[in-house]
Structures are given as structure tokens and as C-alpha cells.
Amino acid sequence: MDFDLTPEEEAFRAEVVAFLDENLPVKDMRAWTRKVREKRWVGFSWPKEVGGGGGTLMQQAILKAEMAKRRAPALGTCFMGLAWVGPGLIEYGTAEQKQRFIPDILDSKVQWCTGYSEPDVGSDLAALQCRGERDGDHYVVNGQKIWTSLAPFADWMILLVRTAPMEGGNKHAGITCLLVHMKSEGIEVRPIENMAGGRMFAEVFFTNVRVPVDQRLGAEGEGWAVTVSALANERSSISEVEALLRRLDELKNLARATRKHGRPVLEDPAVRRRIAHFETVIEGMRLNGLRFLTKQLKGEPLTSETSVNKLHRATLEVAMADFALTLQGPAAAYTKGAEPAIESGKWQQSSLSWPDTVIGGGTPNIQKNIIAERILGLPKD
Amino acid sequence: MNFGFTEEQELLREQAQRFVEQRCTMPRVREWAASDQGFSRELFAEIAELGWTGLLIPEAHGGAGLGWVEAALVLEVIGSALVPGPLASTLLAGAAIAELGSDAQKQRYLPELAAGKRIGTVALLEGDGSLDVGGVAAEAKGEGGGLVATGEKAHVLDAAAADLFVVALRGEQGLLLCVVEGDAEGVSAQRQPIIDRTKHLGSVRLEGASVPAEAILCEGAEAEAAYRRLFDLGAVAVTAEMVGAADAAHQLTVGYAKERTQFGRPIGQYQGVKHPLAEMFVDIATFRSLLYYAAWVAAGQPDALRRAVSMAKAYASDAFARVGIDTIQLHGAIGYTAEYDAQLYLKRSKFARPTFGDSDYHYERVAQLGGL
Numbered sequence: 235m236d237f238d239l240t241p242e243e244e245a246f247r248a249e250v251v252a253f254l255d256e257n258l259p260v261k262d263m264r265a266w267t268r269k270v271r272e273k274r275w276v277g278f279s280w281p282k283e284v285g286g287g288g289g290t291l292m293q294q295a296i297l298k299a300e301m302a303k304r305r306a307p308a309l310g311t312c313f314m315g316l317a318w319v320g321p322g323l324i325e326y327g328t329a330e331q332k333q334r335f336i337p338d339i340l341d342s343k344v345q346w347c348t349g350y351s352e353p354d355v356g357s358d359l360a361a362l363q364c365r366g367e368r369d370g371d372h373y374v375v376n377g378q379k380i381w382t383s384l385a386p387f388a389d390w391m392i393l394l395v396r397t398a399p400m401e402g403g404n405k406h407a408g409i410t411c412l413l414v415h416m417k418s419e420g421i422e423v424r425p426i427e428n429m430a431g432g433r434m435f436a437e438v439f440f441t442n443v444r445v446p447v448d449q450r451l452g453a454e455g456e457g458w459a460v461t462v463s464a465l466a467n468e469r470s471s472i473s474e475v476e477a478l479l480r481r482l483d484e485l486k487n488l489a490r491a492t493r494k495h496g497r498p499v500l501e502d503p504a505v506r507r508r509i510a511h512f513e514t515v516i517e518g519m520r521l522n523g524l525r526f527l528t529k530q531l532k533g534e535p536l537t538s539e540t541s542v543n544k545l546h547r548a549t550l551e552v553a554m555a556d557f558a559l560t561l562q563g564p565a566a567a568y569t570k571g572a573e574p575a576i577e578s579g580k581w582q583q584s585s586l587s588w589p590d591t592v593i594g595g596g597t598p599n600i601q602k603n604i605i606a607e608r609i610l611g612l613p614k615d
Numbered sequence: 616m617n618f619g620f621t622e623e624q625e626l627l628r629e630q631a632q633r634f635v636e637q638r639c640t641m642p643r644v645r646e647w648a649a650s651d652q653g654f655s656r657e658l659f660a661e662i663a664e665l666g667w668t669g670l671l672i673p674e675a676h677g678g679a680g681l682g683w684v685e686a687a688l689v690l691e692v693i694g695s696a697l698v699p700g701p702l703a704s705t706l707l708a709g710a711a712i713a714e715l716g717s718d719a720q721k722q723r724y725l726p727e728l729a730a731g732k733r734i735g736t737v738a739l740l741e742g743d744g745s746l747d748v749g750g751v752a753a754e755a756k757g758e759g760g761g762l763v764a765t766g767e768k769a770h771v772l773d774a775a776a777a778d779l780f781v782v783a784l785r786g787e788q789g790l791l792l793c794v795v796e797g798d799a800e801g802v803s804a805q806r807q808p809i810i811d812r813t814k815h816l817g818s819v820r821l822e823g824a825s826v827p828a829e830a831i832l833c834e835g836a837e838a839e840a841a842y843r844r845l846f847d848l849g850a851v852a853v854t855a856e857m858v859g860a861a862d863a864a865h866q867l868t869v870g871y872a873k874e875r876t877q878f879g880r881p882i883g884q885y886q887g888v889k890h891p892l893a894e895m896f897v898d899i900a901t902f903r904s905l906l907y908y909a910a911w912v913a914a915g916q917p918d919a920l921r922r923a924v925s926m927a928k929a930y931a932s933d934a935f936a937r938v939g940i941d942t943i944q945l946h947g948a949i950g951y952t953a954e955y956d957a958q959l960y961l962k963r964s965k966f967a968r969p970t971f972g973d974s975d976y977h978y979e980r981v982a983q984l985g986g987l
Binding site: 235236237238486489490500503506507509510511513514515517518519521522524525527528529531532539542545546599601602603605606607609610611612613614615 | 618904
């Protein structure tokens, strides 16, 4: 066990620190996005041939750790493109697909969305019904997706369709992955208002949408494998603590500035204990991430253990936003625009927005099933 | 960077696991715990033979010269089988003298501790429940070249078994740490019954016990820093045993959930059973990460120890308490019986939670260190 860095790793860390010293805090997000792209830190772990940084796992961990420590903003704005579409393209894409799609993701020129859930298909994703029928050089897509985050703004969708009927118990076999332009004829996007008033997710209807065969990612029927591999990339457990650390800073600042029942809330031991607990869980997640990273460095693939941090994150997101309201006394009921609202109702907003990350990508109960069945070996339901 | 174990560390862990599997079966553990002394001197001699009592003692003084990562690994395995005996306390006394002692003091005390010929422990706390330096009231007054100690130390691990105590006293120059020998005049130790029979606590009464100048380890500000570090190392040791015990309780329960059938299905198939088992897994994986990191900083980055150990002990105290309770509940009535082992883990969790600081205490420290 050794948390010290080698001289080479230390040199890389120094380079990162110097860059962050020079560029933080960020005043102009566009300039930041351009500069980190020039540094090749966007898609840092992707191969250089596709325009990535060719960074090692270890360098990536160092970069993420320093950025988290300094609360630096994200690298690039194409969230889903960077998190799983790009890695999926690198693993399954043709040379032509890589050339066509990856540069725009790295340059933050596009937004991707992900067409997984359907009206009758949520946690049991492999039972999906949206059809893709081969017609010459095209697939013809008919069906519906729902809860598709970012669909109202996205340029492209990574879409799962069924190209062969379910046979017996094997739901996974007939699933194919397509890359679909959102302006294709026959696509209708109907935004859904969420409880926080946002319109970030949507229903997406497909009526005879023609998708060229060269926009199929992986082989026909291989869509499930593409998805599983893509989701493994999403689970980089280290990146998850960055946002939580920022949220923790904000929560501490709120606590420092807030009085309840006529005295500072920080005089209440229960409040201090709760915040310290949040900080401890985030540190636990960071260290869990390092343990998983060590496993990867040894060449062992990451499997279901990443669900551990996913569960922590879900619990924290819900608890921290809710706890912030409990600090505010009577002001807790007020939202943006109200005179008594604290910090313009920011915490009220986040107390209604956590399902983005808590339900998106698998509910906590599904994560618990994954841990119980795949790690503990308990029988499936 | 490597958050895994070296080959040597893995070998040590395997050696410990083999030893515990072969020598420390549950029927034996129960027998030892129920005996007069509450542990087996014979087993302790075997443990010493393996070199574990000397893990933290330099090679020059008969030890293995290893660090807290190795100590934590061994204590985790010892904890997994709830092995009774003064290993953690002897490791702590050895670490204290190795870190604070003069050459002469090291030469005098360490070889026998390393060899397991004497049992050591640390006596920091007193009866008022305060965990910090301010709680030390037992006095040491100058007399001749040495000191005379009067007062009572409480919550001392393995007090009745120990031959040698590293004691915190209030001297004329402020706090001091010294070595008090159990057979010295005016020193008496008393074992007190506790909730977990596989662990032992007691008090040490000092009634005009003489402490020669050669036995003083440090004084004043140095002693205050040393007290805090020793307390933190104690928390590392207890938490390491907690990781092992919690993991064993969880494995016992997972095994039961796979075998026990109700309504025609193994109960582990029901989400009402499956989900708590997954939550236990998440908690244990996380406090294990926190503990390993604390053990690593204990050896390499002493300044980071306070935050790391408080996070580990706070999280572990709450999580192991839940694991202990859920272990009983998921088993049902069988878990309530004295005969079945589940109850032993619940009792261990209730011993470990307050020992070297509960979660209220450690979370408050985390709050302070985090700028609140």
C-alpha cells in the first residue's frame, strides 16, 4: 500500500497544478473549455489516434483528483458523449464512425442523449420493445422512448432497438445499438416537465425513422454488450466525488451563514455531526474509487463493485439537498423570487432535482440487486 | 500509487487467515472467552511466535520493524474470528515505547514485548468519560529523583492481564507519559465485566506507586501530542478488528440467507433480505477503505492521521452497530440464541463503538478539522 507518486507521476501532477493555478477560478467557461481541449484533457484517457489525450489510468486519476481538490469545472460540455458514447465508439465503432463522431464530442460542439427507457421498460431495460427493421441500407425505427434526458437539446441519440424478437428467456440477443440524428424525419420530441419545473427530459416518438446501416454501433444483435461496456465507462467512481465536494463546500457555507431559533446552526452538535458524516462518506467514496483504480491498474476489469459508490452518491444527493432545507427554519419554504428565500432558493431547487442522478442510470434498489446478486451471489428474484 | 497490498503484506494476511482458521475455531474462542483469564496464554505465545506482538517494534529491539498497515491486516483477521487476547493492547504499548522511548527505555521494555513475554497496554482515560488530554487527573508528584503516582485509570484494554502500562498522568510540568510496571507496589488492576466476553477492559489503581525518572517517556506539549497520537492509534487498532468482525458477521448472514428456505424459496431471494445485505456490504467496503487509509497515514503521514482515523472510526462505529443488529434480525429467532454465533458479533459491535471514541466524538473532530 502506497499513496505516494512516482517521479513521473509527480511531474504530471505538477503540470496539472500549474495549469489549474493559472486558470482557476474560471471566469469564461468557453475559454476554459477551449484551453482544456488544447491540453488534450478532454477525453484524456482516449487514444491519441482519435484525438484523445492518451493518458494512463493513473494520470487520469491524478488529473481528476487535483481537479476535485481545486473544485475545477468539468472538462468539456458533451456530458454523455464524453461519459459513454465516445468510449463505446472507441471500443465498437468503425474507423469511419470514430472520425465522424468523436471530434465534435471532444470539441464540445454537440450534445448527445441516450434512448434506453421506454414506457413499459425501465429497470428491466433488456425487455425493450422499440423496433428496428432492416430495409436495404437502413434500419426503420418505430416505437417510443421516454425519460430521455437532454433529448430536447440533443443533436444525436445513442439508441437501443430490438432487431429480433425475444426468444425464450434470452432478452439480450436481439438488441442493436444505433446512432440517430435527432433531426431525422419521423422523430418527435415531447419535453416532460419535471417536479422542479425543468424540461430536461422528454418522450421521443419514432415513426418510420430511417437510420443508415453505417450508423449502427457494433454488430446487429450486439447492442446489449455495447451498452454494458458503455455503462462500465460511466461508472468511473472517482469522477463522482467532484460534484459532491463542490456541493459539500456550498453546504458548509450555508451552515456558516445560517441562524435558526436565534442562534448559529453550527452551534448545534447534530448539524455539525451530519455535515461531518457527509464529508466522511465522500472521502470513503474517494478511497473506494482508489481501491477500484488499483484493481484496474493490475489489469482486472471493474465489475459490480462500482455500484457501491453509485449507492453512496444517490443517498448523499438526496440527503444533502434535504438537509440544507432543515437548516433554514421558516425560510425553507420560499423559492426563487421570494424575499425570505435563502441563496435565491437554490437548495429548494436541488431538493427537487436529485432524481436526475439518483434514478437516472439505475435506481438505488436496482444497485442493491446488482450487489446482492452479482457480488454476494444471492439467488435472483 | 497503489491502494492494494504488497506481496509480503498478502503473505502476512494469508498466514494470519490460515492460523485463525486452524487454531481459532468458534468453539475454542468461546472456551477461551469463558475462562478465568478470558483468553488463552498458550495461544498468545503462539501469536508471539509468529512475530505479531513485535510487528511495530524495530528489528534492533527484537521486532519485525513493520508498520500500521501490517498491524491492521493482522488485527482485521484476528477480529474476524473474535479471538480474545491482548494483541491490540500489546501492539499499542510497543508502538508507544518505540516512538517515544529513549534507547535505554526501548532496550529495557521492547524485546520482552516483542517476544510476547510481557503483555503491554495503554492507560490514557479516566472515569469522567472525557477522551481528551483534559480528562487526565491522576497525579504524579516529584519525590527524590522520581515521581509518585496517585489516581485511577479507566477503560484500559486488557488491564488485568497486562504486565506493563503506558500511563498518562498529570505532573507538575503538565501532562506526562510514563511506563508503569504491573507488579510495582501501589499498582493494582481490576478486570470489569463487559458486554463482549471476547474483549477485556478494566481499571488501574495507582496508590502512591513510584515511577522512577527512567520510566518517564515524555512531558508537557510533547506528551499531549503523544497522548493524542496514541489515542488515534488505539482507534486504528479497534477499527481494524471491527472490519474483520463486521465482514465475518456479514458472511455468516449471507450464508444463512442462501440456505434458509421459507415459502419455498431461499430467503436471500427476497428483496427484504437481499437489500439489507447489500447495504451492509456497501458500509463494510467503505469503512474498510477508510481504515486502510488511516493505517497508511499512521505510518507515513502522521499529520493526516487525525482526520483519517476519525472518519474511519466514526463511520465504522455506526455501520458495525447496524451490521450487528441486522445480523440478528435477518437470522430471526436462531440469531437470538446464545448457541448461535450471530450474537457474538452484535456484542463486539457494542464493545467497539465507544472504545477509542464513538461516532459523536469522531464526527465532531471531523467537523472541526473540516473548518466548522
